[in-house]
Amino acid sequence: MPDSVDLSVQLYTVRRQLAEDLDGTLATLAEIGFRHVEAFDLLGFRDRLRDALPAHGLAAPSAHVDLLASAVSEVVAAAKELGVDILIQPWTDPERWQTADGIAEIADGLAAVAARVASDGLRVGYHNHHFELAKKVDGRHALEVFADRLPREVGLEVDAYWAYAGGADVPALLERLGDHVVALHIKDGDGSLDTSRQVPAGEGVVPIPAILAAAPRARPIVELDDTAGDMLSAVRASYAYASGLAGG
Numbered sequence: 001m002p003d004s005v006d007l008s009v010q011l012y013t014v015r016r017q018l019a020e021d022l023d024g025t026l027a028t029l030a031e032i033g034f035r036h037v038e039a040f041d042l043l044g045f046r047d048r049l050r051d052a053l054p055a056h057g058l059a060a061p062s063a064h065v066d067l068l069a070s071a072v073s074e075v076v077a078a079a080k081e082l083g084v085d086i087l088i089q090p091w092t093d094p095e096r097w098q099t100a101d102g103i104a105e106i107a108d109g110l111a112a113v114a115a116r117v118a119s120d121g122l123r124v125g126y127h128n129h130h131f132e133l134a135k136k137v138d139g140r141h142a143l144e145v146f147a148d149r150l151p152r153e154v155g156l157e158v159d160a161y162w163a164y165a166g167g168a169d170v171p172a173l174l175e176r177l178g179d180h181v182v183a184l185h186i187k188d189g190d191g192s193l194d195t196s197r198q199v200p201a202g203e204g205v206v207p208i209p210a211i212l213a214a215a216p217r218a219r220p221i222v223e224l225d226d227t228a229g230d231m232l233s234a235v236r237a238s239y240a241y242a243s244g245l246a247g248g
Contacts, residue, residue: 007242008036008062010185010223014231015040022048025232026056032236033243038221039063039082040090043070046078059083062157062183062219064090067113067124068106076120086123086182087113088157094131097142107149114154125155125182130193133166133173141168147180155182159223160211161198165191171207174214183219184211186242195226200237209245 009029011018017025029037037058039045042065053060063084065075079087089110096102106126114124132143143163147156158181163170174181188204190197201208201222212220222238224231 006036006219007034007239008038008219008221009034009235009239010038010040010064010221011045012040012064013222013224013235017232023052023055026052026058028232029235030056030058032239034239035059036061036219038088038223039084041065042078042082042084042087043074046081050081053082062086062088062125062221064088064127066090068092068109072113072116076117076122079117079122080120084122086125086155087117088125088127088183090127091129094129094135097132097135097146100137100145103137103142103146104149107146107154110154111151114151118153123153123155123182125157126150127157127185128159128162128166130162130166133163133168141166141173144173144176147177150180152180156180157183157185157221158215158218159185159187160208161185161187161189161191161206164206165193171210171214174211174218177215179217181215181218183221184215185223186212186220186238187223187225188238195224196228198224198227199229200224200227200234200241202241203237208241212242212245 039060042063067089133141135142137145188201188206227234
């Protein structure tokens with residue numbers, strides 16, 4: 001189970017709040033108890049987060065950035081400025097996941113980026129949605145076929161909700177993937193693709209305790225894509241739930 005100090009939050013969750021009041025939103029996340037955040041749109045937010053994160057006692061050990069379409073030198077410079085250790089590819093075109101060759105092409109592309117940034121002390125990872133699990137190749141989830149192709153230097157950030165929505169037995173999946181999994185996106189809901197039906201962790205159908213237990217060394221990151229309620233209240237409740245798991 002996670003130590004509450006290690007809990008992070010994906011800033012995409014509070015993107016609307018950040019657009020209205022970045023400093024106030026970061027202050028609220030720190031007040032909730034977070035010490036780590038995961039940046040998104042790394043190059044776009046680079047300048048605004050450089051001073052704002054330390055001002056609120058926050059660090060960003062991980063960040064989402066399109067590694068396959070960005071200038072690697074710019075990404076490395078931004079990561080160093082913000083203290084990012086691992087760069088996560090957040091999405092790829094679902095059409096590329098339809099064949100083993102397409103999957104191999106994505107894996108090889110990320111492996112090439114990982115080799116380029118390794119000398120800068122950075123690591124590369126991949127974040128899934130539902131389609132990498134819904135699609136099967138030779139009877140296996142496409143994400144597992146992808147993992148087999150990756151060098152161990154490239155990690156997986158498994159989005160537990162989207163894996164569940166894609167039809168995976170998520171705890172079993174995590175056990176099969178083993179130490180390839182470096183981070184977990186923790187969110188809850190009804191298991192559908194309707195993001196407005198996502199809810200605070202512990203209030204939906206996703207088996208979060210079993211998921212955390214199956215990947216105890218992975219960094220847990222609170223995230224919601226959307227919710228019908230108040231987002232900051234959902235983040236606060238998710239933090240309390242995950243912290244409670246850490247305590248018991």
